[in-house]
Amino acid sequence: MDIKIQKSQLHNHQKVQITGSKSESNRLLLLQALYPQVSISNVSNSDDSVLMRKALSSEEELIDIHHAGTAMRFLTAYFSIQKGRETIITGSPRMKERPIKILVDALSTLGAEITYLENDGFPPLKIIGKELTENKVTLAANVSSQYISALLLIASKFEKGLELTLEGKITSVPYINMTLSLLNSVGVETSFVENIITVKPNTTDIEPQTLTVESDWSSASYFYGLIALSDVGTEITIGSYKSESLQGDSVLADIYEKFGVTTTFLKESITLRKSSNIDINSIVELDLKNAPDIAQTIAVTAFGLGLECYMIGLHTLKIKETDRLVALKTELEKLGAEVIITDLSLHLKPSKTVNSNITIATYNDHRMAMAFAPLGLKVPIVIENADVVSKSYPQFWEDFKTIGFNLK
Template sequence: MDISIQKSKLHNRQEIQITGSKSESNRLLLLQALFPQISINNISNSDDSVLMQKALESKEQLIDIHHAGTAMRFLTAYFSTQQGRDTIITGSTRMKERPIKILVDALETLGADITYLENDGFPPLQIKGKTLTAFKVALEANVSSQYISALLLIASKLQNGLELTLIGKITSVPYINMTLSLLNNIGITTSFEGNTIIVKPNVTEVKAQTVTVESDWSSASYFYSIIALSDIGTEITISSYKEKSLQGDSVLSDIYEKFGVYTSFEAESMTLKKTANCDLNLSIDLDLKNAPDIAQTVAVTAFGLGVECTMVGLHTLKIKETDRLVALKTELEKLGAEVLITNQSLYVKASTKINTDVKIATYNDHRMAMAFAPLGLKVPLVIENADVVSKSYPQFWEDFKAIGFNLK
């Protein structure tokens, strides 16, 4: 399904409810599988979390997680610990191109029995669950934090816990801290000092408890972009959010102040308000190594406002649903942007011209569709394969329509 966005104007003072963080939900779902006495409120309704739930509940040998990269990594670790269970885990064509060797090597160091069924280093995998007795493993520190979190989530169920050494400069620290905080919150003892993370084995059973998932900050990024591209005085209230968040993408509130957007918190909601126009001579310089998922949104916002933007720390974007750096460059250039990329950076030159009626390809990547949609406030455009948003935000288009976007 393609969606045409005609030039739109927002209704003022809208309220939007966004479901739970996909990142928090998927971590808690795995912990719930290990400790069934945990209950979860406000679980993400994203495709990824639905697939994660189904996979954890399934008794079948074959588990297909389609495009869900987080689920692939977390479930690889989980099934490695399920003694006596033989599991084959596979996914989409793109998933079979996304590397998993770093995680598999680490799990094998701990004693896991994992076989590549097609290409070495890539899914699909055959996993024979067993008791993992080794407890020391090392990883390069600049790898995807999902590899690290996958190990930390199963660590308390390992016979001797886990001592994980990270080699080099650590990236995506907020996602690691999120995982450790969730473990601590349910009663598991951890420490993170220097480059060493220790998770103690869970000797006593985790207490029965209910955990509420904070709403997803990555999904909030599109509303930040909308307000940045709107007139002064425009505001949107979105819930449920906390000023002190476990999610790395909460840095949005600081970043978007540069674009004239002020964030205020009240109870469990936040209001985004356009308070100033952006200085066209502004040059935005950001290191997004701790929040790479918002890079697409920020790049499109900067282009839409006509300001120069340089982002670094984006090396993990090349192994996402698509090579997001190449995809961003291609689609922004269709709109008239001048873009330079390297393996870990993206530069958008300041420009006041935006081409109209451009068709934005989405590459089976939910964030490509949602990041470009706010430009409908500036020019008409078409988002191809628009239903790809269901991967993380199924009601995205309904919410866009509700706040004033003219969609066909």
């Protein structure tokens, strides 16, 4: 389904409730599978979390997680410790192109039995679950945090726990800290000192408890983009958020001050307000190594405002649902932008105009669809394969329509 966004005007002072964080939900769903005493509220209704929950409750040998990259990594670890169970885990054609060798090698070092069924280093995988008795492994510190989190989430079930050494400069620290915090919240003891992460084996019963998932900050980014592209005085309230967040993408509150957006934290929500216009000659420079998922939104915001923008720390974007750096360059240039990319950076030159009635390809990537949608405040635009948003934010288009977007 394609959606055409006619040039739109936001209704002011709207309130939108956003579903729970996909990142938190998927971690807690795996912990709940290991520790059934844990209950979860405000779980994400994203496709990825639905697939994660379905896979964890399935007794079938074949598990198909489609486009869900987080689920692929977390479930590879999970099924490796299901003693005596044989599992084949596969996904979409794009998933079969996304590397998983780093995680498989680490699990194999710990004693897991995993084989590749098609191409070495990539899904699908055949996993024979067993008890993992080794407890030390080393990873490069700049790998995707999902590889690291996958190991940490299952480590309390190892006979001796886990000592994970990270070599080099660590990236995506907020996501690692999120995982450790959630482990602590269910009663698992951990430590993170310099480059060594330790997870103790669980030797006591976990207390029955209910954990509430904070709403998704990545999803909040699209509303930050909307407010940045709006007139001074426009505001919107979104929930449920807290100032002490586990999510790395909560840096949005600081970053969007560069675009004239202020964030006010309320009891269970935040209000975003366009408080000022910004100097058109300013340059936005950011290192997003700890929050790469908001790069697409930021690039589109800067383009819509005619600003120059330079972002680094984007090396993980090449192995997402699509090569997001190439996709961003391609689609922004259709709109009239000048973009230079490397394997870890994006440089957007300032633009004075935005081409109208351009069709944006989404490449089966939910964030491409949602990041470009706020440009509908500037010009008519078409979003191709718009229902791809269900991967992380199924109510996205309904919410945009509610706040004033004219969709066809």
